[in-house]
Amino acid sequence: MAREQRHPQMDGGINRLRRRAVLAIFAMLVLTAWGVLNLQSTLGLDNISLPAGFVHATLRVLAIASGAGIAVYLVRKRDRPDLSDLYIGSPELRTERDAGLEIFKAESYCLRVYDGDVSRLFTAMLTDLPSYLFRINDDIKLSHGQLESTTTLHLRMRPPVETTPINCQATRTILVPVIMARKGLLFDNLQVTDASGRVLPTLSQWEARGVTALAVRALFGFVNEDSARRGITLPWRRRALEQAEANLKAAYVEIMTDAICLVGAPDKLAKASATRHLSERRDKALKRLADLRSVMAPEFYERLEAVCLSLADNYLIIAEVPKPSGTNLIVKYTARTETERSLPRGKERLRARLGLDPHMVDVAMPRILQADSYHCQITAPPGLHVFSHHLEALGGNKPLRQTDFQIGGVQQYVRLYHEESRTIAHLYVRRHGSAFAVSDVRGSERIGSGVKSVLSLRETPPGMLGSAATLATVVATVMLFLTITRLGLTDQRSTGSSLPALLFTVPAFISAALGRGVDGSRMTRSSLITYFGLFAVFITSIGATLLYAYDATTNLATEVSIALWPGSAPWQTDWIWLGLSIVTWGVAIFLIRERRDQTRYYLDNLQRAGDRHTAPNEDLTTADETTTLAERKKS
Secondary structure, three states: OOOOOOOOOOOOOHHHHHHHHHHHHHHHHHHHHHHHOOHHHHOOOOOOOOOHHHHHHHHHHHHHHHHHHHHHHHHHOOOOOOOHHHOOOOOOOOOHHHHHHHHHHHHHHHHHHOOHHHHHHHHHHHHOHHHOEEEEEEEEEEEOOEEEEEEEEEEEOOOOOOOOOOOOOOOOEEEEEEEEEEOOOOOEEEEEEEOOOOEOOEOOHHHHHHHHHHHHHHHHOOOOHHHHHOOOOOOOHHHHHHHHHHHHHHHHHHHHHHHHOOOOOHHHHHHOOOOHHHHHHHHHHHHHHHHOHHHOOHHHHHHHHHHHHHHHHEEEEEEEEEOOOOOEEEEEEEEEEEOEEOOOOHHHHHHHHHOOOOOEEEEEOOOOOOOOEEEEEEEOOOOEEEEEEEEEEOOOOOEOOHHHOEEOOEEOEEEEOOOOOOOEEEEEEEOOOOOOOHHHHHOOOOOOOOEEEEEEEEEOOOHHHHHHHHHHHHHHHHHHHHHHHOOOOOOOOOOOOOHHHHHHHHHHHHHHHHHHHOOHHHHHOOOHHHHHHHHHHHHHHHHHHHHHHHHHHHOOOOEEEEOOOOOOOOEEEEHHHHHHHHHHHHHHHHHHHHHHHHHHHHHHHHHHHHHHHHOOOOOOOOOOOOOOHHHHHHO
16 A cells, blocks of 8 residues: 655744754753752662762752753754645746747737827837826825825826827827836735726736837837738837847847846846756847847837846736826826834844834835925824935935035035924925936936935833833832831831732732823834833833742841941841842832933924924015015014
8 A cells, every 4th residue: 555645834843843842851850850859769779889979969960951052952952833734835937939929929918908199108118207297196104014005196198208109099098117126026915006096907927918018119119010000110129120230139138037037036047056047048148238239229228128127027006007197197006015124233133033013114215316396204103203314225224415416517406304303204306407317316426326314213201111200119119118118128027028928019000001092003013121121120120029028037237337427326137138228219210311311302302393394484575565575584
């Protein structure tokens, strides 16, 4: 009979590792217990000829050493699940012949479905999207490690500078490149809608390849006769076809199949040995672009090179949008992604280990200079406010300045809230100067790699910090009372012996009262000061309870006499209780001071923000005012 097939472990083998850990912990505890017992008599070794002390010491050392070895194993060994049996595996890419055939089929389908003007408009948007975008609104909400963004694109149907009008009169829908994301990146709950909230259809990958292939073919400057009749032509098409038609076709096919339509992130393809040959073919195909420089006009070659390099690293999400009745168009898309922590920063690593939500968040701004104006609003989670907001270059860690936003020698307008303690961080960018392409931004020294917003969040005071300060004050007061009165710890232990138990329950009642409105989400959003402050209060409370029980039964000989001033009667106390009281009051004073400073700073920022927005504008006068600005200043 054939052996039954082994079922994959759905838990990744973690339960087996846990059983090993339980056995190791049990063995460590048993060996530790044996190490403190009289092992010589326990194991029946009383009648051997060796000295009893030597036998007992040897057995104890062996037991303790074995327990210590198991403890080191438990500390250093990390149990990680192995889910390799459940992994479906990496997708296998099509061969070059299959990929080329699929691209040709997709092209033919898109030629039959979409009008030539639709394809021309899509090509124009793909090559020069900033000319069509006049406003971008990003609404980002942070919530418990999640980032939900809603991006609104305001597009004009006709760019400011237009060579050949694209009317799209005979069609009901147009194609809009909504998202260009790096290959390998997935969006959760992605949805594309119009201005009314109606869900818009997005092209499948096969259809997107066909539309992209038509756009790249138009940039190459050669099309078939059917496409020529539809108007997808360029002024230099005949010259390019006459000089290097065969070279252009070969380069087009190679770039489309080996670079643009290649699935997978380029960096991951280059690292894996199984896909390294695909990465090499991709690099070889992109090098073919340099051979086309001599046979193409410079402005068309630069446009083709920028599009091919972008599509080789990114993929497109294309929406089919109803043609607007006016001259402007609005497209929205929402998506949910994981919040990118600033883990290189030490405090964020510590917060992640403690299971706390991030207080320092990096948010990439890929569209910051793609439109005439860019608005980004980032809403902090409930109970938090924006402590600081600055911009950094992607891959960098230094704040950007206004001088870093110079494109082509023209200073761009960048403004954000600073020290206003709002729950919303607002970034506003307005392009200045003549229209520039995305390649001009990429050529910038500081922001060429991209820009990210770095947000530092803080709990709105007093919050959990106020509760921690109140609880620490109550615990410190109880400690000081027991240190001064020595209630139940003197020789007359029967006097008031039931009162200490009542005193130790006071912090518990205070904690219950303060924790009625506290849930797990509020705890995870608290600061490290609050977290460690509550931990210190917990440790000192447990330590005081155990110390009181031990001191009440054994009467520790740790009493000292303290003279509060010269010539006064000495005050009898206990140096252990005095030290514990000093520690608890130190924690309480620190938390009280921190709560006071954070509350004052928060309220001052709110007052400063209100004064800034309600202050009169001294640079402008109202239309109905007869006095001039100079006369106003004189008065």
